[in-house]
Amino acid sequence: MADLVIRNIGQIVTGDLAQPLADGDTLVIRGGRIAAIGHAAAVDASGIERVVDANGADVWPGLIDSHTHPVLGDFTPRQLMINFIESGLHGGVTRIISAGEVHLPGRPRDPLGTRALAIVAAKSWAAHRPGGVKVLGGSVILEPGLVEADFDELQRGGVRVVGEVGLSGIYRPADARPMVEWAQARGMVVMMHIGGASIPGSNGLGAAEALAIGPDIASHTNGGPTAAPLRDIERLIAESTMAIEVVQAGNTRRVGEIARLVARAGALGRMIIGTDTPSGTGVIPLGVLRTMAWVASLGDIDPALVVALATGNTARIYGLDEGRIACGAAADCIIADAPVGSEARDARATLALGDTPAVAAVVIDGVVRIAGSRNTPAPQRRAGIPWMAAAGH
């Protein structure tokens, strides 16, 4: 676990909706955790050899993609592509959350195979971090025949998430509700597919089904890829406490409409951002950054708040110890800036314009994983990281 100092920060964005900006230009990391935040003269950075110069750019928490479909390793059978997770690192993503390993070729659908797949994936992802990216995987897909004792075994096997309800053989409220309650009683977070059918074999689901089934997260409310009627989203906002997710691989216009509805209801604390990739839509390494730009520009939401939707909100809902620039949190953060050629002058103004910010560096557990990015445009202000060769630009 590493020690690191990041100095000359233009603006620290915290990932906390209640206090989205922090005062200061310096971040001190000890043992992979944030130890101090403040002005250079006021913080103790003694004994730390590695110093990153942010050169006036923003520091944000590392982005958390709340909706992905990995299988095992950094390979997606859906698009026959490798290294999609490590490619997302170059888009500022330090954590991905599996919405179910549904793309496994020959995925078992019997209770024994369903349990086994979730437990193998949970254990594999707990031990494997492509490029350093953290993966919360092994998200069980509900199938007919599961009984309450299966959820005890899933819990013992490290399964913490129920992947999208509705992607499988369990989607009617009478079948799904008991399983969802068994999972939630064991501390699992439950996602549910909202909107039209996605891959063959999945189902179209709306507010009536979600309110009857009771998941924790209304997944891809702007469609994965086909959006539900806006009236359904209004009902979920008003009649439940579910998290409201928007994704890259959905309806673009609906992202702005949903963001306005959520903001008007004073419910931004419930909104989270993901990609819903890999999927039929593809692999989109800049998908979280691009969705943030849609929320900010089409939804007219303050970009400093939008950062929290892709970091602190998701971390809180999943009980993760990252996603905030706060003392004691895991030191997962990015240096972000306006890209070369943008009329914006910093990363937040870039989001407000609807442009994609540039990633200048990514840090996970206090270790600089990349200097520069091979996937975003170059930043207007490059980070000074003398011990690393710059990627991409």
Ligand SMILES: [Zn+2]
């Ligand atoms: Zn879905």
